[in-house]
Amino acid sequence: PPGTGDVPLTIFQSLPVDGVIIATSPQELVSIIVKKAVNMATKMNIEIAGVVENMSYVLCPDCGKKIDVFGSGKVGETATALGIELLGKIPMDVHISSLCDNGEIEKFTADYLDRCVEVLERKYPV
Numbered sequence: 001p002p003g004t005g006d007v008p009l010t011i012f013q014s015l016p017v018d019g020v021i022i023a024t025s026p027q028e029l030v031s032i033i034v035k036k037a038v039n040m041a042t043k044m045n046i047e048i049a050g051v052v053e054n055m056s057y058v059l060c061p062d063c064g065k066k067i068d069v070f071g072s073g074k075v076g077e078t079a080t081a082l083g084i085e086l087l088g089k090i091p092m093d094v095h096i097s098s099l100c101d102n103g104e105i106e107k108f109t110a111d112y113l114d115r116c117v118e119v120l121e122r123k124y125p126v
Contacts, residue, residue: 008037012044018124019047021087025055026073034075038082049087049123051079052116056089066091087116 011017022037024030034051041048053075057066069092079086090112099105 008040012040012046017046019049021049021120022051022084023054024051024073024075024078026053026057026068026070026075028071028074031074031078034078035082038084047123048084050085050116050119051075052087053089055092057091059091059093061094085119087119088112 020037020041022034022041024034038048053073055070056073056075057068059065060067075089076086093110095110096105096108099108
């Protein structure tokens with residue numbers, strides 16, 4: 001869940017957590033919430049694996065152009081200022097919804113997830 005309320009706090013206090021990924025969206029005001037989440041994780045000595053911008057854009061199905069529905073967020077600047085890694089920008093993708101609706105999310109693949117996975121594999125090897 002977003003923010004720094006009771007749910008994330010309870011999870012951090014109740015479960016073993018190796019690290020967190022801060023998920024955000026492109027809106028400017030969200031950077032305030034990201035900063036609060038980073039501060040909370042830092043105070044609780046929980047590693048921050050990185051930040052992901054969700055709903056970053058939509059790809060036009062006809063021409064492939066990126067459309068910044070919620071504006072061109074500043075997640076990269078926020079991540080740099082906070083000293084955390086930008087793992088990626090995840091678009092709104094109709095294929096994700098379709099696979100979720102059909103109970104087949106494990107079939108989803110996308111190039112934009114590659115960097116996220118590479119960073120997580122490097123930080124948390126199995």
